[in-house]
Amino acid sequence: MPLTTETERAESERAQDADSSAHETGGAGTPPKPAKTGGQSGYDVINSAASPHHFSVPRRWDLFLLFNVAIPVLLVLGGVLIVRSLGVAEAKPVPPPDTSATAIMKSLPATRVIKVRSLAETGQQLELVIDGTVVPFREARVASEVAGTVIEKSANCEAGSIVTEGEVLMKIDPEDYQWEVERLKNQRDREYRAISENDQEIANTQRSIEIARQDVTLQQKEVDRQTALKTFASQAEVDKARSALLQANQQLVTLENQLDLLRSRRLRLEAAEQLAATQLRVAEVNLKRCVIAAPISGVIVSEEADVNSFVNRGTTLVTIEDTGKVEVAASMRMDQLHWVLDQDGSTQAAAYDLPKTDAIIEYEVAGRPGTVHRWKGTLVSYDGIGIDPNTRTVPVRLLVDAPTHYIDQKGDQQVADRTNALLRGMFVRVRLQLQPKSELVVIPAKALRPGNRVWKFHEDESVLAERIAAAKKTAESAPSAAAAPSAAAATTPAADDAPTANDAPSGDDTPDAGDLANEPPFDPADWKAGIVKYSRSVFPIDSLRLQDAEALDSNLAPSLQSPDRVWVCESDTSDLASGDYVVVSPLDSIPPEGLPARAEIQE
Numbered sequence: 001m002p003l004t005t006e007t008e009r010a011e012s013e014r015a016q017d018a019d020s021s022a023h024e025t026g027g028a029g030t031p032p033k034p035a036k037t038g039g040q041s042g043y044d045v046i047n048s049a050a051s052p053h054h055f056s057v058p059r060r061w062d063l064f065l066l067f068n069v070a071i072p073v074l075l076v077l078g079g080v081l082i083v084r085s086l087g088v089a090e091a092k093p094v095p096p097p098d099t100s101a102t103a104i105m106k107s108l109p110a111t112r113v114i115k116v117r118s119l120a121e122t123g124q125q126l127e128l129v130i131d132g133t134v135v136p137f138r139e140a141r142v143a144s145e146v147a148g149t150v151i152e153k154s155a156n157c158e159a160g161s162i163v164t165e166g167e168v169l170m171k172i173d174p175e176d177y178q179w180e181v182e183r184l185k186n187q188r189d190r191e192y193r194a195i196s197e198n199d200q201e202i203a204n205t206q207r208s209i210e211i212a213r214q215d216v217t218l219q220q221k222e223v224d225r226q227t228a229l230k231t232f233a234s235q236a237e238v239d240k241a242r243s244a245l246l247q248a249n250q251q252l253v254t255l256e257n258q259l260d261l262l263r264s265r266r267l268r269l270e271a272a273e274q275l276a277a278t279q280l281r282v283a284e285v286n287l288k289r290c291v292i293a294a295p296i297s298g299v300i301v302s303e304e305a306d307v308n309s310f311v312n313r314g315t316t317l318v319t320i321e322d323t324g325k326v327e328v329a330a331s332m333r334m335d336q337l338h339w340v341l342d343q344d345g346s347t348q349a350a351a352y353d354l355p356k357t358d359a360i361i362e363y364e365v366a367g368r369p370g371t372v373h374r375w376k377g378t379l380v381s382y383d384g385i386g387i388d389p390n391t392r393t394v395p396v397r398l399l400v401d402a403p404t405h406y407i408d409q410k411g412d413q414q415v416a417d418r419t420n421a422l423l424r425g426m427f428v429r430v431r432l433q434l435q436p437k438s439e440l441v442v443i444p445a446k447a448l449r450p451g452n453r454v455w456k457f458h459e460d461e462s463v464l465a466e467r468i469a470a471a472k473k474t475a476e477s478a479p480s481a482a483a484a485p486s487a488a489a490a491t492t493p494a495a496d497d498a499p500t501a502n503d504a505p506s507g508d509d510t511p512d513a514g515d516l517a518n519e520p521p522f523d524p525a526d527w528k529a530g531i532v533k534y535s536r537s538v539f540p541i542d543s544l545r546l547q548d549a550e551a552l553d554s555n556l557a558p559s560l561q562s563p564d565r566v567w568v569c570e571s572d573t574s575d576l577a578s579g580d581y582v583v584v585s586p587l588d589s590i591p592p593e594g595l596p597a598r599a600e601i602q603e
Contacts, residue, residue, distance in 0.1 A: 132330030
């Protein structure tokens with residue numbers, strides 16, 4: 001149907017003709033008549049005032065009715081129909097709270113707990129792992145003890161060669177020392193002959209003294225006889241007899257003095273003979289020292305002399321490393337040293353001695369992952385005394401008695417050759433096997449929180465009783481919900497507004513009936529109520545990986561044997577001890593007074 005009628009079209013044409021005639025008249029000097037505004041809208045009046053020419057705009061009543069009446073009415077009716085079809089959404093009536101023990105138990109946060117065990121219960125021992133470097137157990141620097149020219153050198157005297165104790169390595173020219181030995185032998189013999197001659201003189205003098213004593217006795221008798229014959233002997237005869245007695249005494253004294261001198265001379269000759277003998281022994285030793293032999297069995301590290309080279313006394317010729325034993329130099333922190341000293345001290349001999357501690361020395365072959373060789377060692381002592389000022393660690397020494405016998409990655413005993421022996425300079429891992437006297441506990445790694453804190457679960461049935469009492473009190477104070485059914489009935493949508501089959505949720509959103517049937521029902525008997533609190537007295541020491549005892553390999557570190565990672569910790573027994581339970585599942589923040597929770601505890 002056309003939007004305008006014939007009458008309206010005719011009126012519009014007449015209005016246009018009138019406007020055209022008015023425009024022509026105005027152009028001839030006649031002032032235009034003011035247009036009537038009674039039948040014009042405000043929009044037309046404004047356009048007329050702004051334009052020097054007056055144009056009459058026709059009114060579109062069809063558009064006016066469409067946008068100002070029809071569309072708003074349709075929108076209002078559509079909204080009413082939508083509200084009518086959807087109905088009024090009202091909250092479902094709140095059922096009264098369930099105050100049964102099962103419901104209250106189920107409302108508690110569920111936690112997963114694991115029982116804390118002592119280290120002794122696990123069948124393991126505390127193991128501390130430190131790094132170390134292999135150093136020689138003994139290193140002999142063979143030096144020349146005499147000066148001379150090297151006249152002979154063994155073909156085995158080269159760096160890297162294996163030598164045995166007593167094997168000849170070099171020889172120094174012995175000619176000068178041989179002549180010295182001959183000279184001292186002759187001197188010793190001369191002194192010996194001089195002593196023999198002196199002994200003969202002593203014997204002769206002793207016989208002369210005996211004769212002189214007899215002569216003195218005889219002369220004394222003569223003097224006595226002359227004195228007794230006073231009337232028959234003259235004074236001259238008496239004086240002559242006395243003079244003979246004096247001469248005999250003088251001869252005796254002279255011989256006795258000579259005997260004393262001979263004895264003193266013998267002592268001097270004996271000292272000279274002993275000096276000559278000592279010098280001879282020194283010369284013989286120097287002659288033997290012309291032969292350079294290996295003092296120990298081992299490997300030659302370096303050799304510094306060759307044939308026809310002159311060496312002075314004290315010059316290093318060969319350096320030999322003892323391969324019968326090796327040492328491992330390592331450093332320990334003070335906390336690690338504490339656990340070494342915490343062992344049974346019955347073997348400690350002094351305050352600065354370390355208890356003998358077994359250790360396993362491990363070396364992983366570079367470039368061959370998984371190839372690990374192991375040796376048995378012993379922690380023997382400090383390496384010096386005191387703390388290293390640079391690293392603030394304590395240097396220690398470990399001894400490996402059999403470096404040529406190792407255990408491979410399969411646990412088999414093997415004899416090392418030159419390619420896989422324990423050599424100096426190797427970086428090794430040392431596993432100290434400790435048996436501390438302190439009581440230690442084993443805590444799962446999942447239970448250890450930042451800051452060395454642990455969530456400890458205390459079984460407490462009073463928590464459940466308090467929650468039940470609080471729920472009953474809340475149910476009694478809650479408003480009655482008796483009016484809820486009638487209100488719900490008043491707002492129930494009509495049958496036409498009920499959801500259709502198309503409004504049902506899709507198959508992906510609906511729960512599987514089989515899953516709901518397989519879900520085990522909640523059994524409060526399987527759960528224990530309690531409270532979760534912090535335990536801050538835990539100090540981790542070492543990480544372990546535990547598994548069944550029959551599957552353990554004594555050659556492997558426990559930290560490498562199973563995915564069940566745990567920590568060996570020291571704790572205050574009054575705060576956390578063997579038999580307590582720790583939480584390994586995530587929880588919200590724990591208040592200082594503790595968090596009520598439930599846990600499934602299986603003995």
